[in-house]
Amino acid sequence: MMVNRLWSKDYIFVCLTTFFMFLNYYYLLVTIPIYLIQDLQGNTAQAGLLVLVFYIAAIAIRPIAGKWIESFGIKKVFLASLILYLGAALMYFFTTSLISLMILRVIHGVGFGMVTTTAGTIVANLIPQNRRGEGMGYYGLMMNMSMALGPFLGLLAINKWGATIMFVVSFGSVIIGTVTGLLISIPKDVRKVQAETRLKKKGLNINELIEMSALRVSLVCFFFALVYSSIVSFVSVYAEELGLTEVASYFFIVYVIALIISRPFTGKWFDQYGANVIIIPSIISFAIGMFLLSQANGAFMFLLSAAFIGLGWGTIFPTVQTIAIAIALPNRRGAATATFYSTMDLGIGIGSLIVGILGAKIGYSSLYFYSSFFALAGLIVYYYLHGRVSRSIRERVRAFELKKAE
Incomplete structure (x- = not known):
């Protein structure tokens, strides 16, 4: 990895992966309440609960995902997170009740928490030390762009074409994000540091997480x-x-x-x-x-x-x-x-x-x-x-x- 090179292939792919995963996140965040109310005859209180369980799952998994990275290596955890996130996006086609949707939101929240944790760790290791602010700035811009485009596409899809097409677009965005994620190569020096960390660290210390x-x-x-x-x-x-x-x-x-x-x-x-x-x-x-x-x-x-x-x-x-x-x-x-x-x-x-x-x-x-x-x-x-x-x-x-x- 070149010392001063920012726009490497892997950096571009991790930015694209983050963009498409966050695009899917914001896309569903504004459309799931509408889907619940219009298609599953739910109410706004239940819609709020769906958002809450998603966030609880994402928050709960982050420190565990961090520990998994130390135990199994970032490459394996990242691959598992991509598969879980892709599987959750596919299962939306089969949600027919509040209970099934709530269970799926928990699974999707776990996938989201794992993807964001591992992608953030990868990008932090890919950015040259003397360009960290610039690199993290562009990485953050991917989230801002998805914040605007995700709700726009989501509301357009569900209002114009209905829930089925809405989930098709949702699944498509995750497929693209998964492909770009699979194209990321974890540098050897990063894997070496992780291997050394796995040998040194034991247990789960709350002070290391907060x-x-x-x-x-x-x-x-x-x-x-x-x-x-x-x-x-x-x-x-x-x-x-x-x-x-x-x-x-x-x-x-x-x-x-x-x-x-x-x-x-x-x-x-x-x-x-x-x-x-x-x-x-x-x-x-x-x-x-x-x-x-x-x-x-x-x-x-x-x-x-x-x-x-x-x-x-x-x-x-x-x-x-x-x-x-x-x-x-x-x-x-x-x-x-x-x-x-x-x-x-x-x-x-x-x-x-x-x-x-x-x-x-x-x-x-x-x-x-x-x-x-x-x-x-x-x-x-x-x-x-x-x-x-x-x-x-x-x-x-x-x-x-x-x-x-x-």
Whole structure:
């Protein structure tokens, strides 16, 4: 592996695998609630439960998958995860009840947790040390692109062609992701390091799985993930109530356009002025977007809310992730990433269950209205968990980097 080469064959294939697996994830995240309600005569509370069990399975398997990587090697675990994920995508054709769908969502969640853990480990080892930020940035962009395209394709498929074609497209995306995954070659030096690790490590230590330095700022993400769960899981249901079914598929397109346009500026401002200058306006934007969504009575207001939510959550998420990784020691950045993602997934999972129950009782318009004030209260949460120590942490990280460069 060349020291300074980023765009190797294996790096491209792991990025493509991540894109197609996350595409399938976001695709089903917005369509499964509709499928349950329309085809299986379920309700929104049950839809929220389906989201929750998926996330619980994904969160629970991650530390176990990490241990399997140490015990059996990343190549075997990655292959097993691809097969499991592909098998789960195929089984959606045979779900005919809430129980069968719930069992499948658990299996699919396990596959998702394994794929994301192993793919993240592979890409971290493929990226040259002196291009880690750039490499992880492009890798993260694959997730952002799938975040926009997945819901768009999913809503288009189920609204235009029905559940069967929806599952065909879903299965097709996983087939492509599996093929690109099988084309990845794990470098020999990575396999050698893993073999040495397997000889040295024994047992399962909880302190090795959770990075405590990243936990506080990860809890900030957990708080806002509770609010964001109402968007990613139920905005399509809300759009149907408003008679905006045709517009719903464009919600996430507007969302990601706003995110992409703002990303270069927010990234530079973060480097120059620190997290507070970015996070505080983003929280306000997120709250405004939720309020506009609650008041939407037409396509313009509905899509305008998507732009504000994209600027808000779309900036909060990567900024908090950057903080979580930056404040951890270099040898703990993998654990910091796992801590961050698990905390966020837990927030979306719990939030989806709560939103499903409350949405059925008070309606989604009222739910989004109250959520806007809940998001605004996040200013206080952020300040006490991280904002008031942001400057000292930033100075500590800079001092560490300067010392390392000497």
